[in-house]
Structures are given as C-alpha cells and as structure tokens.
Amino acid sequence: MAFSPQFLEELRNRLSIADVIGRKLRLQKRGREYHALCPFHNEKTPSFTISEEKGFFHCFGCGAHGDVVGFVMRNEGLSFPEAVEKLAQEAGLPVPVSAPEDRQRAQRQTSGLAVLEAAAAWYEERLRSAAGRSALDYLKGRGLEETTIARFRLGYAPDSRGALKLALTGAGFPEALLVEAGLLIQPDNANGRGGAPYDRFRGRVMFPITDRRGRVIAFGGRILGDGEPKYLNSPETPLFHKGRTLYGLAQALKAAREKDEIIVAEGYMDVIALAQAGFAQSVAPLGTALTEEQMVELWRLAPEPVLCFDGDAAGERAAARAADRALPLLKPGQSLRFALLPPGEDPDSLVREQGGAALREVIDRARPLVAVLWQMEATGHRLDTPERRAGFRERLRERLHRIADRTVYQDYRIEMDRRLDAEFGNGRYSGGSPAGGFPGRSGWARGSKLLPGQRTSAGGEAARRGMPDPSRLQQEIALAVAINHPDLLAQHAEELAQTVFPTGKLDQLRQALVDAVALHPELDSQMLRHYLSQQGLSGVLDALLHRTKDKRFTLPDAPPEQASEGFLHILALMREREARRETDAAARRLAEDMTDEALAQFEAKQRVSLEGESRRRDLDR
Structure with missing residues (x-):
C-alpha cells in the first residue's frame, strides 16, 4: 500500500515521537533531547537519543536511526504499512485508500x-x-x-x-x-x-x-x-484548517524546546512583538478561541502553556473559554497557566512601552488553572448565605466533573476542598474533605464528627486498632487480579476507569492499567508488568503483589473461573462499600437539612446500597 507524503507528514505531526517511544522505554530528558537504553542492542550506558524537534531517533552505539514509523517497525517487527496503520489508529487518523x-x-x-x-x-x-x-x-x-x-x-x-x-x-x-x-x-x-x-x-x-x-x-x-x-x-x-493551526509555531519551536515554555497571545502583532522582545516562544490562535487540537499541540511543546490575554473583559472571557475547554483534556503534569495583563494593555503595547522585563513579570505571576476556575464561579456572585455558598459549591462540582482523568480530578477536588475550608470553613481541613466541604464523586464530604447512629469507616476503625485497612486491601486484590489476568482487566476496564482509589499510588496504578488496556488490548501479564514498570510504578507493583500472594485466586496460575469469581466478588464488595459511603453522606445531609429533596436523595442512595448488598450476597451463594 502506498501512502502519500502529505498523509505521512500529518501522521508524524500528530504523534510525539518521545511519547510513542516512551511507552516502550524509560526516557530521561537532557536538555532538548531524550535518552534511553537502546532496545536494539545490549548496552549499560544510554546511547539511544530521541529528538522531538527533529522527529527522529538515533543510537550512537549500533547506528539505528529513523522516525516514529521506523521505530515501531523495528521494535514490533511490523512492515511499513502495518506500522503506519497502527500509528494512524493511535492518532485517530483515517488511513487513505490508495487510488x-x-x-x-x-x-x-x-x-x-x-x-x-x-x-x-x-x-x-x-x-x-x-x-x-x-x-x-x-x-x-x-x-x-x-x-x-x-x-x-x-x-x-x-x-x-x-x-x-x-x-x-x-x-x-x-x-x-x-x-x-x-x-x-x-x-x-x-x-x-x-x-x-x-x-x-x-x-x-x-x-x-x-x-x-x-x-x-x-x-x-x-x-x-x-x-x-x-x-x-x-x-x-x-x-x-484554522482550528489546528497556531500562528508563529514554526518560528517558536526552537525557543519553546530550549526554554520548556510556550506563550499564547491573541493575535499576529502580539506574537511578532513578543518575539522581537525576546519571547520567541510565542504563538497565537487564528482569531478564534483556543481549540482542543491547538491545546494538544501546545502540550507537545511545554507541560503548562501560558495563555497571555489582554487585561479587559474580552480577555477574561477568552481565559474562561480556554479554561473550560481544557478540563476534559487535563492529565497529570499537563495544565494551563493564565497571565492577565494590566487593564488597557496587550502584549504588543506592554513590551513597546515598558519593555520585556514588564512582560516577564506578568508571565511569572501567571495563575494556575485551578485559580481561574475558582474565580470564574466566584465573580459576580454573593456568597454571604448558606444557600449561596451551596450554589457556589455546586457550580464548582459541575466544572470539576468535566475532568476525565481521575487522578487529576481527585487532586482538583482536594484543592477545592482546601480553598472552600479556608474561605468558609472552621479550619479543620487536614488534606481530606473539610467541614462543609466540596461535593466529590461519592457524595458531600463532611466534617469528622459522626451523627448519632452512623458508622465509622472501616478504614478509620482498622487504623485505630493497628489493623490493615480492608478497603485498601480490596483495592490491592482487585489490581492484583487485573495484573495477573489481563483478560479480566479488559472485560472490566470501564468499571475500573470509573472508580477512584483514595490512595495516590494505588490510584496511579489503577489509571495506568486502564490506559494500558486501552492502548494495547493484546497485552499479556508479563507485558503489562513491563508497561507498569516503565511508568515508574515497579515499587508499588511489587509491594502489592507481595501483599496479595496469599489470595490464591489472584495468582497467575489460578484457574480462570476461580480468578473471575474472586474478581467479581471483590468488585461487588468495593461497590457496596462505595454505596454505603454515599448513603452515610446522604444521611448526614438529611440530618442537617430536613427537606424533601434531601430525603429523596437519602432514599435513593439507600435503595442503591441495598441492591448492591443483595447482588453481593447472590455472589456469596
């Protein structure tokens, strides 16, 4: 099959060669390039170099050289058409028919x-x-x-x-x-x-x-x-294609790589004035709001692009649109920062009148995305009554639910909890959910005091007695089965994707498993462990497998029926525990706010909890 030069170029442009190779090798960034141990010959000192800017790899040890297609061909033993089709599928690019x-x-x-x-x-x-x-x-x-x-x-x-x-x-x-x-x-x-x-x-x-x-x-x-x-x-x-293109990108590439920074202005003259003032790492969309495709292009150049908007109402609206559009795309280490200029100024006027140092100061003070989201929902709203504050929390909750990555969502929820407690709480925040805190995925988090008749969490009670946390153990068992039996992981990946583990390392492992099966459904257990090790999770992986080795059904040689039965049972227990937490949260809300709405929510959560317990008992039988 013949591919046009235009198609191959589009494919290479859509893919980051460092990202593709990074799925197979552990990369170390040195300056503008990445280094790794060569996969094509045995070596102890890294001589394998990847240049993101030039789009190729080269091994100074064995002489291997090529682009992203050539790497996949060599590494996976594929023909050129097979490698192109595989990469095109990953990039979401339809393969053209040769005609x-x-x-x-x-x-x-x-x-x-x-x-x-x-x-x-x-x-x-x-x-x-x-x-x-x-x-x-x-x-x-x-x-x-x-x-x-x-x-x-x-x-x-x-x-x-x-x-x-x-x-x-x-x-x-x-x-x-x-x-x-x-x-x-x-x-x-x-x-x-x-x-x-x-x-x-x-x-x-x-x-x-x-x-x-x-x-x-x-x-x-x-x-x-x-x-x-x-x-x-x-x-x-x-x-x-206007939505995919950034003005000034070709001129900005070298500086962006060298400085690990990319600045996004609003127009042509802003980009040109910034470049002349020493900010060559500047680009602009083409007269429209920043698109998702443009954001992905920016993240290939720097982990936190700085959006530099005019200091007027239009600039604030542009910042709000960009913030809202970025939420579903956020990943660990990948976000946006916002630099709002003084009122009446744009980047062009600021550097002409006050010089590059003034702009550098504005960029260095750029606000993180979380601060912009907070401001978006707080501006123009009075927060002086419980009802208005509850509305504020609800608006934040709706914003945050648009974050697809569960690890990022959890950290945003914790940060919003902290801000809410600092603004409205009584100072009891300690890294979890504050009193009167932020509504998470499993209900409204409240303070540490229990209402009469409510249960303490199993994890908290176990910790007080010096015993293992049963909820953590359930999570570890579920992950162990998924790692040793990838076919079960593939069948239940959606359920794991929708479950957030409170423990950071376990949740990273859970997310990595979900990502792995989405990218490579054919992975076996050995390949899956290798993938997790490449993600820097070998330590938590080894500890988890060691702690669960006494659970026979988690082991690689367990009969498939036994592994499946045990896995389904653990998932049912986890669902039941989550349902109980939501029911308890609804009970606390009902105790504080005796309304028909609160009662209806409590009864709905109670029904879900009872149904979960019934399903789990069916599995027990």
Missing part, C-alpha cells in the same frame, strides 16, 4: 504549497515597492525592526482586484488552483453563472501563516485605515 484520486489530491496539495509560497514572495516584494510604502510605515510605526519583518515574511497586498491574480497566472499557476488555495474569491451570482475570480486580499498588510515546518499554508491580512473586517484570514482549504 488515482488520492494521488491526484496529493499532487494538488503539492501545487497548493507552491502557489502559496509564490504568493508570499510576491506580497513581500510589494511591501518593498512604492505601492507598499504605507504598509511598511505602518509596521515600522508599530516598532518592528527590519529583521523581524523579514523573519515573519510580512508583506503587502495592493488595493487591486486582480494584481495577484495577474502575477501568478502569468507565472503559470492555473486560476482554479488560486481559488482552491484561498487566494482568489470565486463569485457566486444569483443566476448561478458566477463571475471572474478576484483577489481575496486587497489593501492589507499580509501575515503568512505556516505549518510547523515553516511552509506557507494560508494568510492573514490587516486592513490599512478604516474598514471591516479589520483582520481577514484565508478560508479553510485542503492545506489550512
């Missing part, structure tokens, strides 16, 4: 890049002509230096309906190709016949938009003088 129309499309894309490059060069020339004097004066009036103008390849589109069209068709480019590339507008008259195509960009300063390799794929244009729209972008084309 004449696909080859024709690939040729059109090559031609499209050529005509866009020719247009960029022509716009650059016009900027230096007599007709472009006003555009050049505008750029220099904004404080841009000649080297900056050249680096970003700024240009000028004359105020003419046919100047670009005449120049490029005269150079041999078909008119239809100019329309497809977004350089010309094809009128659509009411009678359906249409008129002659004409230049899309007229009387504008031109900003070439490139892909990550620096190839021109589209343009943005700013009008000189009055007129609407102030900024005009190319339309969507086979080469240009």
Whole structure:
C-alpha cells in the first residue's frame, strides 16, 4: 500500500515521537533531547537519543536511526504499512485508500504549497515597492525592526482586484488552483453563472501563516485605515484548517524546546512583538478561541502553556473559554497557566512601552488553572448565605466533573476542598474533605464528627486498632487480579476507569492499567508488568503483589473461573462499600437539612446500597 507524503507528514505531526517511544522505554530528558537504553542492542550506558524537534531517533552505539514509523517497525517487527496503520489508529487518523484520486489530491496539495509560497514572495516584494510604502510605515510605526519583518515574511497586498491574480497566472499557476488555495474569491451570482475570480486580499498588510515546518499554508491580512473586517484570514482549504493551526509555531519551536515554555497571545502583532522582545516562544490562535487540537499541540511543546490575554473583559472571557475547554483534556503534569495583563494593555503595547522585563513579570505571576476556575464561579456572585455558598459549591462540582482523568480530578477536588475550608470553613481541613466541604464523586464530604447512629469507616476503625485497612486491601486484590489476568482487566476496564482509589499510588496504578488496556488490548501479564514498570510504578507493583500472594485466586496460575469469581466478588464488595459511603453522606445531609429533596436523595442512595448488598450476597451463594 502506498501512502502519500502529505498523509505521512500529518501522521508524524500528530504523534510525539518521545511519547510513542516512551511507552516502550524509560526516557530521561537532557536538555532538548531524550535518552534511553537502546532496545536494539545490549548496552549499560544510554546511547539511544530521541529528538522531538527533529522527529527522529538515533543510537550512537549500533547506528539505528529513523522516525516514529521506523521505530515501531523495528521494535514490533511490523512492515511499513502495518506500522503506519497502527500509528494512524493511535492518532485517530483515517488511513487513505490508495487510488488515482488520492494521488491526484496529493499532487494538488503539492501545487497548493507552491502557489502559496509564490504568493508570499510576491506580497513581500510589494511591501518593498512604492505601492507598499504605507504598509511598511505602518509596521515600522508599530516598532518592528527590519529583521523581524523579514523573519515573519510580512508583506503587502495592493488595493487591486486582480494584481495577484495577474502575477501568478502569468507565472503559470492555473486560476482554479488560486481559488482552491484561498487566494482568489470565486463569485457566486444569483443566476448561478458566477463571475471572474478576484483577489481575496486587497489593501492589507499580509501575515503568512505556516505549518510547523515553516511552509506557507494560508494568510492573514490587516486592513490599512478604516474598514471591516479589520483582520481577514484565508478560508479553510485542503492545506489550512484554522482550528489546528497556531500562528508563529514554526518560528517558536526552537525557543519553546530550549526554554520548556510556550506563550499564547491573541493575535499576529502580539506574537511578532513578543518575539522581537525576546519571547520567541510565542504563538497565537487564528482569531478564534483556543481549540482542543491547538491545546494538544501546545502540550507537545511545554507541560503548562501560558495563555497571555489582554487585561479587559474580552480577555477574561477568552481565559474562561480556554479554561473550560481544557478540563476534559487535563492529565497529570499537563495544565494551563493564565497571565492577565494590566487593564488597557496587550502584549504588543506592554513590551513597546515598558519593555520585556514588564512582560516577564506578568508571565511569572501567571495563575494556575485551578485559580481561574475558582474565580470564574466566584465573580459576580454573593456568597454571604448558606444557600449561596451551596450554589457556589455546586457550580464548582459541575466544572470539576468535566475532568476525565481521575487522578487529576481527585487532586482538583482536594484543592477545592482546601480553598472552600479556608474561605468558609472552621479550619479543620487536614488534606481530606473539610467541614462543609466540596461535593466529590461519592457524595458531600463532611466534617469528622459522626451523627448519632452512623458508622465509622472501616478504614478509620482498622487504623485505630493497628489493623490493615480492608478497603485498601480490596483495592490491592482487585489490581492484583487485573495484573495477573489481563483478560479480566479488559472485560472490566470501564468499571475500573470509573472508580477512584483514595490512595495516590494505588490510584496511579489503577489509571495506568486502564490506559494500558486501552492502548494495547493484546497485552499479556508479563507485558503489562513491563508497561507498569516503565511508568515508574515497579515499587508499588511489587509491594502489592507481595501483599496479595496469599489470595490464591489472584495468582497467575489460578484457574480462570476461580480468578473471575474472586474478581467479581471483590468488585461487588468495593461497590457496596462505595454505596454505603454515599448513603452515610446522604444521611448526614438529611440530618442537617430536613427537606424533601434531601430525603429523596437519602432514599435513593439507600435503595442503591441495598441492591448492591443483595447482588453481593447472590455472589456469596
């Protein structure tokens, strides 16, 4: 099967070579590169190097070299088509069917890049002509230096309906190709016949938009003088997808890798001014809110991109949209920070008037995402009554439930508990749920005092008596079975994914198991243990297997029926314990707030708890 160069390039762009290789090897970051023990020959000192920036690996010991496709071919013994199809599935990229129309499309894309490059060069020339004097004066009036103008390849589109069209068709480019590339507008008259195509960009300063390799794929244009729209972008084309593209990415890559930082501004001029002021690691979306695909691209460059928004109401709205959109994508170590500029300032004006040091101070004071979420729900709301504070907690709860990663969700819940206790509580917070605390996935967390007739937790009672925590032991047994019997893990991965373990290390192990079976459903027990060790979990894994070795059904050689029966029993016990916790929480709420709603919630939780106990008793029989 033949794959077009465009498809292979898109595949490589969507995948991080360090992430792919990191699933197989333990990587160590040194400067801008990663190092590991070579998987293709025996060695004790790492000589295997991965360059994320260049997209290849190289072993100085055995000479192995290649890109992400080549690594999968070598490491997994796959053919080139098999490796491409495997990686395409991981990247969510449909594999194209090799057909004449696909080859024709690939040729059109090559031609499209050529005509866009020719247009960029022509716009650059016009900027230096007599007709472009006003555009050049505008750029220099904004404080841009000649080297900056050249680096970003700024240009000028004359105020003419046919100047670009005449120049490029005269150079041999078909008119239809100019329309497809977004350089010309094809009128659509009411009678359906249409008129002659004409230049899309007229009387504008031109900003070439490139892909990550620096190839021109589209343009943005700013009008000189009055007129609407102030900024005009190319339309969507086979080469240009606005929601996937970041302006200035090609120029920012090197600095972002070196500084482990990426700054997101709002517009073209902000990016250019920041780069000139020493912040080359700056990019911008293209006139819209930051998309999920753009966030993923940013996280490939830095773990916590800094969103630098204008200090006005529009900037705050943009920050809120980005924060809300990021929640389902958060992962351990992967978040956003928010730098709001002083009122009336944007990055361009701030660096021109106060210099780069002023902007550096703003960036260093950037707020974490959790603080922005808190502010979003607190701003504009009075919190001076129990009902209003309860509403505030409910809004936070709804926000946090959008976080898909369970480990991140748990840490956000704990942090919100701490903030709520500091703001409204009585100082009893100690790392768990505070008095009057945050609503978690299993009910409203309350203080440590029990209401009459309520049970203490089994874990707390066991701890007081110096005995093992039964809930932790159940979790360890469930994980041991899943590790030694991956077929059961695959069958019940969804249930494990929806269960959060209070113990941090056990929950990391649980999440890693869920991730492993999602990425590699075919893993056997040995491969699964190797994967967990690569995730830095070998210590907790060994301890867990040692503590559960007396449970016969957890062991690798246990009969499948016995392992399955024991696993289902443990899951039922865990569900029952969770249901009891939720019932107790509902009882506490009912005792504090005797309303029909609280009563209905208590009765519903009680029914679920009783049904769980009944199912568990059925399993016991």
